[in-house]
Amino acid sequence: MFHRRPLLPAFYKHRLATICASVAFISGCALPPLSERTPSQAISAEEAANTRLGQALQPLINAHPGLSGVRALPDAHDAFAVRALLIHAAEKSLDVQYYIWRADTTGMMLLQNLHNAADRGVRVRLLLDDNGIRKLDRELALLNTHPNFEVRLFNPFVIRRPKAIGYLTDFYRLNHRMHNKSFTVDNMATVVGGRNIGDEYFGATDQTLFADLDVLAFGAVVQDVSYDFDRYWASPLAYPIDQIVKLKPTDIIDDLDLGQVLKQNPDRTQRYLHVLRDTELVQELLQQRLDVEWVKTEMVSDDPIKAEGKANAKQMLSYQLHHAIGTPALQVDLISPYFVPTKTGVRGFERLRQKNIPVRILTNSYEATDVAAVHAGYIKRRKAMLRAGIEIYELKKLSSGNLNKKGKNPFGSSGSSLHAKTFAMDGERVFIGSFNFDPRSANLNTELGFVIHSPTLAQEISRLFSERIPYSSYRLALNEHNKLIWLEQEEDGSIITHTTEPGTSLFSRWWVRFMSKLPIEWML
Template sequence: MTAFEALFAEYWPHVAFALSLIIGALAAIHAAMTKTDVRAAIGWVGVIMLSPFFGALLYIIAGINRTRKDQISQQRDASLRDYAEVDLPQLADVTPYAAPQFASLRTLGDRVSHFALHQDNHVQMLLGGDQTYPAMIRAIENACRSIALQTYIFDNDAEGQKIAQALARAKDRGVEIRVLIDAVGAKYSRPPITRLLRKLGIKTALFMTNPLGMRMPYANLRSHRKILVTDGKIGFTGGMNIREAFVKGSDGLPPARDTHFRFEGPIVQQLMTVFAHDWKFTTREALPYETWCAEEWSPPQPTVPARSIRSGPDRSLGSNHSMLLGALAVAQHHVRIQSPYFLPDATLLGAINTAARRGIRVDIVIPGKNNLRLVNYAMMAQIDQVIKSGCNVWVCKGSFNHSKLITIDGAWSYVGSSNLDPRSLRLNFELDVEIYSHDIALQISSVIDDEINNSEPLTLSKLSGLPFAKKLRNKVIWLASPYL
């Protein structure tokens, strides 16, 4: 044994202790200096200091936002900037389409979204996979020039293969096609659909991955967006992934439920902008405007004002959060919320409770059957806070409902991919749409009211009647809700 080895053997505990202090201190300083949420900063500093090596490693993997802000969503590339800069006048006044209190919300949207609010958009609500997937396939079959498809989950099942084969037929017609799937969502089925798509010659990429496999530091940052744009004229977005569980099967069992939306008009340009930016970030390929965008639209009547709200852990961080806070602040009569994962943070929870205390009727619809058991436990640990403030909480009967729908005062609606949970509000890349329209709000309200009519009210007495073991389990899971 050399002198160095002997020295190390004698003093290695001291060396390890010193390294742990240095590494822990550096990680804790980084968390304190970079986190904008004081609770997140306190939490990470506590984890790091209590377990310097493990805590610092966990922070490096899951706590640092490495997203390159100059390359996602807000790129300065002129070819991408042109996508959303259509030569159309911005809507000056939303009052004729909604109500006077929404003028300030429109101003908030101008500052949060970076997309203009345009009228002349046609919106069609689609219920479940039995309406959504055939409508998507029809749009693909009718495409002549380009198809852009982005989703979180694209399962390699009967419905996924139908869409893959429709894309293959479009490719054979000479249509340019790009498919972008989240790297985490792609792992939901085996074998992944990407093998089939690439075998069919369809250009496919995985968001937040590299040729060597999953980059663990990025595994917590997911693209939850759902976009389909054909010929730059027809667009789809909403909450639906591509999975056969959302269609009626031969077994006769009711399918899982969800809601999606079909758009025509200038908002399609905004959907295409979001896709093009995400595609370039992932592949470094810029999609030329003249191939992927339409010069004009002729949407069917009636048309409504609408705009996209993109959010994510980049320069759009908190956009969906800000829009929801603004909408709750201007509400005067009725707030309807349907969410499969209702876990708002303290700020949003406070805004919901304040609306109820102001005398606004607040209806919150959650599923009785949830596909994420841990999230459901955390929901039950927190849900009493809105009930105490006067909100009505309804637990749906029947199959799982994945819809994300919000309407305010029967005039403004917010639809898309965002859930009301920490992941959607802080970690995921999401895409939502705000719509100023009494008619669309009425349609969405009708869908939510149908769910309420098939629900049971959740009361404080029911929650207090749960066994202590379940209450404790729910609270323990709730403590980890920011990471679910």
Template sequence: MKVMFFTLLLGLATPLFSVFAGSSSANQLQVMDDGILALNQRLELIKKAKKSIEVEYFIYSIDPVGRIFTQALLDKAREGVKVRVLVDKSAPVFELKPFYVLGMKNSLPEDKRENIEVKYFNPTMILQFYSTQFRNHRKLLVIDDEFAVTGGRNIADEYFDLNPEYNFLDRDVLLTGPLAKEMRETFDLFWDAKYAKDAKLPKEPKLSDFHCNHADRSCNGATKKQKFRMAMRRYEKNLNKGLDYVTPNADDAVLLDGIQREGERLNKGSQEVTCNETYFYTDTPGKKSRNQLLKNEIAKLIAETNEKIVVESPYFVLYSKTHNEMTELLDKKVKLTVLTNSLYSTDAVYVAAVFNAMAATYVQEGMQAYIYRGKSPIEWGGVSEEAHEGIWGIHSKSATFDDKHTFIGTYNVDPRSRNLNFEMGIVCKNNPELAKLVTSHIQKRIDGAVKLNNKGKPEDGSKLLFDTSFGKKALYWGLMIPSHIFK
């Protein structure tokens, strides 16, 4: 039994997209767990660009990371590099408003302004609720068709270990090789899709834009001038915001220096792996198709597994079909280990409510379930000490299969990623070196987690809702009632 509330909340609906698959080829892969490393590598790649840069993210924030990332893109646009930015326009998280784009354009010499273009994906009005559910959750940076970065990170402080209150433990992969070009070609599919719209830049108001309504006898020339002046003040205020966003300042310089120093240190200890069977899978905009290769490829990897699967996902929400698939897997005596968020560490309370309602069942069926404690990594390599003391949550979307196949991408274990969002990911097959590396990274995070017993409670005797604020608990308990009824 299902109700509309959970259908809409968790995305149990029919998708409106088809799927594209990349080809197999040898590529170099660098796994990036540290946020500072992941940010510095992005900035260094942008510096290398000679011809083109493609940027595609679900979230693009107006914060220190957004500032320095945007400024790096503009530096290349001034040099003549073509820069295209595609940002999903999901109302709850959308920040890159048109006046920031106008600031980006106006910061460039007039003959260079065409070198940077910005589009919004699916800018549907919030009242069109069904249409707004189809979000572009892909995360991609491509440089000159030679380098590509994908994984769980968006462009915001909390994805790069820099938010003083809450940060994500995430994972990206930097790919160097021929597959980067195919990844860029999928960017083109989204860029050219009818769902992608140019950012409509605000225009400077003119007095002639304002007219009196004939029915309003109080309206006169003075009234029109007053309306014009008010509109002009709003325009100038927003324009100054946009220009300030793209203009480097002393704080940006200090942050960049810290990122570069720490990023270079972390890069020296990072490992690059050659994968001879590298595959790229992505959903593409369009009507539903039987060729949903991303989720089908994941299902195929699961079905072919004989011994063990290790999963790290911020959300772990199964519905009847995926629950049955998991049960079949466990019946084969495959060891399934899952690391996800606790209520304390999650950024989505309703997901914790759904998972905790089912946790006992999952463990009884054979799954080894771990929930993250929310503390900073044991091996801290950050720039911000405030971030070190804040709350940390799992955000990586990764899995390894039989210690030889690896998936790193944007796909969460939940109905939204399976049925609604446009997702993407890299699969490296028959490479024990990479699989064991990623498994070891997940294990380090498991060391900071709590294992659940067959009652869905922490095995160490601690409370399930440890360290959680009263407000978060209240929302959680409100959601637990329908979670138990409709599980």
């Protein structure tokens, strides 16, 4: 009797099954085809002029043709209040774009305000990078069912939990993120800067607080921001949330309870309701009493195709920034929380010093940073910059225990970590936005910011380096043995010298040095 041989040995059957399972897994992680989307654009200038904001601002805009009214927002409470109160003032449209939106007290308060605006007939377009909306899938998907509220996720993860699995199968795509931050109301006023949406950005947590900077603007530049939002809204990477997040058949918007988190933190919620009552910035804006500066303001922004890895040099913010802000002739004051200058950047700073142009830099110390890997990318360039004559300051980790106390950090509110991204040039021009001085902002993430031709703002930043930063930071230097030292200036003028990096342990120093040797600088 003849026995039929198996078509495949058992070993190959197992391998084939593994390969098939892997292919199915990878296919399940792939971004699905983009289904039809409802097209929309920013409201017209005519519609905007007929809103309450438009009626208050248009006479001022007409009196300053081609210019923009700008007001810096260094204070965390003011930054929250301006956003919340502008939502209350909105009548036609809210176009909101962020990298991170937290499911915490201030995040939920602002989501609740956006929902209320949609209820009263305001069109809300909310564009969020999908890497920064932890624990918000259901809430955002429910809001998207509102007829006046549309949510899109930029460069989304297909596997919702844990999202990190997506990096195993689609790393190249998912390693590009939308880091832009803008908040535009009735196409008349906008807030642009470094802050995301969450308690740590608005001074509302006992944990890490970020010292940050935004700018409120109206006038000519608002049209540019609205056009840029429309570009991202129409990007092939901007997916309607209902194509990524599936609700249960029984889920309806009436089930939405954005106040649940607020009930868990009643004291914090009440504190921020008081902040809204105490802030008069938006009321002053509506009454044409707000103190602003009318200056030339240029928006610089990456083309959204940068997130697809397809942008050419002229479509990148770095190219636009160079052409908008020009070449320094007198001085450069740079503030960047995540500072990875690379060898090329150090050479650029060295050339400035060879021309006797002073360069001062503020970044996070190890104890203040929230991303140790970025610190590893920075530490290997410190000595070269110091030898070139560059002044380097590292922000100390400041106390964040008292949410109402003004601390010594240079941005006007207590904070334990630097998050502002700004630099001033020649005491005449200043950049404020989302762009960090690192390879990730330059090459991978999309970014947005303003170049503001304002001697007032530029000189304010320069004064920070002269008057406040020395007391809130460690100044770096090299001793006679070419070793790094950290100089801490006390209020009485005395100086404490640290010969080891403040806030570090033997293991943390070893670990950061080890990471600095890895070939990861391009990702930082």
